[in-house]
Amino acid sequence: MTPAAERILAGDRRALARAATAVENRTPAARTLLAELFARTGRALTLGITGPPGAGKSTLTSELARTLRAEGRTVGILAVDPSSPYTGGAILGDRIRMQSHYADPGVFIRSMATRGTVGGIAEATGDLALLLDAAGFDTVLIETVGVGQDEVEIAGLADVTLVVLVPGMGDDVQAIKAGIMEIADLFVLNKADQPGIEKLEREVEFLLSLTHRPDGWRPGCLRTVASEGIGIGEVLAEARELAQSKGSTHETAWVARLRRMLRERLLEKLPEPVLRQAAQRVAARESDPYTLVAEWVERIELGKRISD
Secondary structure, three states: OOHHHHHHHOOOHHHHHHHHHHHHOOOHHHHHHHHHHHHHOOOOEEEEEEOOOOOOHHHHHHHHHHHHHHOOOOEEEEEEEOEOOOOOOEOOHHHHHOHHHOOOOOEEEEEEEOOOOOOOOOOOHHHHHHHHHHOOOOEEEEEOOOOOOOOOHHHHOOOEEEEEEOOOOOOHHHHHOOHHHHHOOEEEEOOOOOOOHHHHHHHHHHHHHHOOOOOOOOOEEEEOEHHHOEOHHHHHHHHHHHHHHOHHHHHHHHHHHHHHHHHHHHHHOOOHHHHHHHHHHHHOOOOOHHHHHHHHHHHHHOOOOOOO
8 A cells, every 4th residue: 555545544634635635636646546545435424515505505514514523423524616717726715614623633624626617516526525535534525616506416426415495595496496406315494593484395395296206215304504503413313314225326326427437537638729629620610520529539449649
């Protein structure tokens, strides 16, 4: 085993932070490290926390971490923030909101930039969750960026997906329809002390009655007031029960994830300048996309560089 892997398994937080940076930068060394550590994964409970902006995802994440630490469990938090339009890095809103955990050696927080990735998470999120799992964290909390209806990628990474909603956000039905209805394992109706919580709960129940998931699952609803720590224990207990009952679905999740990993590795073989030049030719109707893609696949199969 490499020294880096040994230090991570021994609980060296600096080694873990360096490895996390390498994973985010998609370096070959990080890929080798993850392959070495993969056999040590599969023990952590991974919770995905998604929902529209302003629903209280960061507060809920912080309170879940606080409850878990009170139980003596270690927690890894991956907070996916929007990318800065100037630096490409994360706008560290979630780190600011989770300051109370920074002095706690049992909590590891990593803010990640989406770097243009859609779906509410960054490309490296799944790999970082595995890294934290291998490092021995009991629970990994993944908070998505909060962009709305397209945050469905989290369902392929988390054991349990929590969709956080609050009353009084305008057209609640618009906020929770489409893909989000299909990925939720549990709806967390936050800010339950505010007017309109009954209306929101009725709308969720109505939409659930119209939604028929292939697996036959019907998510439940729990009320919370995360800012006051109300309902957090119930959410955690329900999430644990759901994770146990979903044990057989891990294979399905890995099918989707392996597809993404293969797609990513194939795209790495296509230099960005080559892709842009090809796009210019296609846009100018000087070439067609079907022939180009067929040529690229043939070159990859022959082991040739696409830029040759």
